[in-house]
Amino acid sequence: MLFGARTDIGLVRKTNEDGFHIGGNLFAVADGMGGHQAGEVASRLALEVLADYPIEGADPQSSLRKAFQKANEVIYAKAQQDEALIGMGTTLTALFIAEGRLWVAHVGDSRAYLCRRQELIQLTQDHSVVGELVRNGDLSAQEARFHPHRNLLTRALGTAAAVEVDVFATEWQHDDKVLLCTDGLSGPLEDDEIRQIIQEHDDPQRAVDELIKQARKRGAPDNVTAVLIKLAVQDQAARGRQA
Helix, strand or coil, X not given: CEEEEEEECCCCCCCCCEEEEEECCEEEEEEEECCCCHHHHHHHHHHHHHHHCCCCCCCHHHHHHHHHHHXXXXXXXXXXXXXXXXXXXXXXXXXXXXXXXEEEEEECCCEXXXXXXXXXXXXXXXXXHHHHHHHXXXXXXXXXXXXXXXXXXXXXXXXXXXXXXXXXXXXXXCCCEEEEECHHHHCCCCHHHHHHHHHHCCCHHHHHHHHHHHHHHCCCCCCEEEEEEECCHHHHHCCCCCC
16 A cells, blocks of 8 residues: 655645544544634544544444544533634545455545546546536536535534534455545546546655645645545455554
């Protein structure tokens, strides 16, 4: 297994409220929201809780769901204790690799993509106002990229006492690549551009660097974070959680 990762403040924001985690078979990205650096607090807490939670290889679906729910509880409780943090929240998209399967857990509008041969497949659904409009056929994907309410989330960690978490699994093949990214990347770049960059750079870190470089060329109005994992046959034996 090879991977590359990077987070960038972008060209407009004064702080970086994004974050990522890499540890053993667990990968994740988070995009915080809230004023006065509250978003940075929310994304950090989410990633810390996820990293510390015992994800069980035998039943990663249940473990991942509980880890997300625990993160939601921690962020929500923290916000209730500090008036400056009220309303903070974060997206969280995680990938856990176990027994030849890719387990994805997801809340918000960060994304997980599967790049297989000549195809880029968005694995996650955006939990956002425009995401729902696209799924209902009321808005095209192209129109959604420039919609004035494209950043309004319908689901996030920490904004309410409970949260619904999407958890699912998919089989993977040798040389598949999985991209986790925040909307600071998927917003400026179209899916076909992302696919082309990933295919042109076999080294995941070089691909990640180029993805962020191109997002910055488009103005990078938001923080930009990407984690790219390249899978190989030997990784199919991966079981459980590794430190």
